[in-house]
Protein backbone atom coordinates (compact mmCIF):
# COMPACT_ATOMS: atom_id res chain seq x y z
CA UNK A 1 0.00 0.00 0.00
CA UNK A 2 2.80 2.39 0.92
CA UNK A 3 4.57 1.49 -2.29
CA UNK A 4 1.45 2.23 -4.33
CA UNK A 5 1.06 5.60 -2.56
CA UNK A 6 4.69 6.45 -3.32
CA UNK A 7 4.19 5.54 -6.98
CA UNK A 8 1.08 7.73 -7.20
CA UNK A 9 2.88 10.63 -5.51
CA UNK A 10 5.87 10.20 -7.86
CA UNK A 11 3.60 10.04 -10.93
CA UNK A 12 1.72 13.17 -9.83
CA UNK A 13 4.98 14.99 -9.13
CA UNK A 14 6.31 14.01 -12.56
CA UNK A 15 3.04 15.12 -14.17
CA UNK A 16 3.41 18.44 -12.34
CA UNK A 17 6.93 18.85 -13.71
CA UNK A 18 5.71 18.16 -17.23
CA UNK A 19 2.79 20.59 -16.92
CA UNK A 20 5.06 23.33 -15.55
CA UNK A 21 7.61 22.68 -18.29
CA UNK A 22 4.90 22.76 -20.95
CA UNK A 23 3.61 26.09 -19.61
CA UNK A 24 7.07 27.56 -19.89
CA UNK A 25 7.50 26.18 -23.41
CA UNK A 26 10.37 23.81 -22.90
CA UNK A 27 8.62 20.49 -22.31
CA UNK A 28 10.84 18.75 -24.83
CA UNK A 29 14.01 19.99 -23.10
CA UNK A 30 13.96 17.93 -19.91
CA UNK A 31 17.22 16.55 -18.56
CA UNK A 32 17.89 13.05 -19.89
CA UNK A 33 18.53 10.06 -17.67
CA UNK A 34 22.17 10.18 -16.41
CA UNK A 35 22.54 6.50 -17.33
CA UNK A 36 22.21 7.43 -21.01
CA UNK A 37 25.31 9.65 -20.79
CA UNK A 38 27.44 7.66 -18.37
CA UNK A 39 30.33 5.61 -19.68
CA UNK A 40 33.06 3.43 -18.19
CA UNK A 41 33.23 3.07 -14.42
CA UNK A 42 30.46 5.61 -13.84
CA UNK A 43 28.10 3.53 -16.00
CA UNK A 44 29.10 0.33 -14.20
CA UNK A 45 28.46 2.04 -10.87
CA UNK A 46 25.04 3.32 -11.94
CA UNK A 47 24.04 -0.11 -13.28
CA UNK A 48 25.18 -1.78 -10.06
CA UNK A 49 23.23 0.74 -7.97
CA UNK A 50 20.19 0.12 -10.17
CA UNK A 51 20.58 -3.63 -9.60
CA UNK A 52 20.51 -3.05 -5.84
CA UNK A 53 24.23 -3.36 -5.08
CA UNK A 54 24.95 -0.33 -2.91
CA UNK A 55 28.74 -0.82 -2.68
CA UNK A 56 29.99 -1.88 -6.13
CA UNK A 57 33.63 -0.86 -5.49
CA UNK A 58 33.89 -2.08 -1.87
CA UNK A 59 34.48 1.40 -0.51
CA UNK A 60 32.40 0.98 2.65
CA UNK A 61 34.03 0.21 5.96
CA UNK A 62 33.75 -3.48 6.85
CA UNK A 63 32.47 -4.43 10.26
CA UNK A 64 34.83 -6.71 12.12
CA UNK A 65 33.54 -10.08 13.22
CA UNK A 66 35.19 -12.34 15.79
CA UNK A 67 38.45 -12.14 13.86
CA UNK A 68 39.81 -15.45 15.06
CA UNK A 69 42.03 -17.67 12.95
CA UNK A 70 39.07 -20.02 12.33
CA UNK A 71 36.59 -17.18 11.72
CA UNK A 72 38.51 -14.29 10.12
CA UNK A 73 36.98 -11.09 8.81
CA UNK A 74 36.38 -11.68 5.10
CA UNK A 75 37.67 -8.97 2.77
CA UNK A 76 36.38 -9.13 -0.82
CA UNK A 77 38.73 -8.33 -3.69
CA UNK A 78 38.82 -8.71 -7.48
CA UNK A 79 42.61 -9.10 -7.31
CA UNK A 80 45.11 -11.51 -5.75
CA UNK A 81 46.11 -8.97 -3.07
CA UNK A 82 44.63 -5.99 -1.28
CA UNK A 83 45.68 -3.46 1.33
CA UNK A 84 43.57 -3.50 4.48
CA UNK A 85 43.48 -0.83 7.14
CA UNK A 86 42.72 -2.10 10.64
CA UNK A 87 41.47 0.27 13.30
CA UNK A 88 42.88 -1.87 16.06
CA UNK A 89 41.35 -0.03 19.02
CA UNK A 90 38.03 1.79 19.12
CA UNK A 91 39.78 4.99 20.25
CA UNK A 92 42.82 4.54 18.05
CA UNK A 93 43.99 7.61 16.11
CA UNK A 94 46.10 5.61 13.67
CA UNK A 95 45.32 2.88 11.18
CA UNK A 96 47.46 -0.22 10.87
CA UNK A 97 47.89 -1.09 7.19
CA UNK A 98 48.60 -4.62 6.03
CA UNK A 99 48.72 -6.49 2.74
CA UNK A 100 46.35 -9.42 2.31
CA UNK A 101 47.15 -12.09 -0.26
CA UNK A 102 44.79 -14.67 -1.71
CA UNK A 103 44.96 -17.97 0.19
CA UNK A 104 47.00 -16.54 3.07
CA UNK A 105 44.92 -15.25 6.00
CA UNK A 106 46.83 -12.62 7.95
CA UNK A 107 46.89 -11.48 11.54
CA UNK A 108 47.07 -7.80 12.47
CA UNK A 109 49.26 -6.51 15.31
CA UNK A 110 46.12 -6.37 17.48
CA UNK A 111 45.46 -10.07 16.96
CA UNK A 112 42.57 -9.72 14.52
CA UNK A 113 42.59 -12.09 11.52
CA UNK A 114 41.66 -11.15 7.95
CA UNK A 115 41.16 -13.32 4.91
CA UNK A 116 40.87 -12.31 1.26
CA UNK A 117 37.82 -13.63 -0.60
CA UNK A 118 37.27 -13.56 -4.32
CA UNK A 119 34.78 -11.05 -5.66
CA UNK A 120 33.54 -11.31 -9.23
CA UNK A 121 34.53 -8.42 -11.50
CA UNK A 122 31.67 -6.03 -12.36
Ligand SMILES: [Zn+2]
Pocket residue numbers: 086087088089096108109110111112
Ligand atom coordinates in the same frame (compact mmCIF):
# COMPACT_ATOMS: atom_id res chain seq x y z
ZN1 LIG B 1 44.52 -4.37 14.07
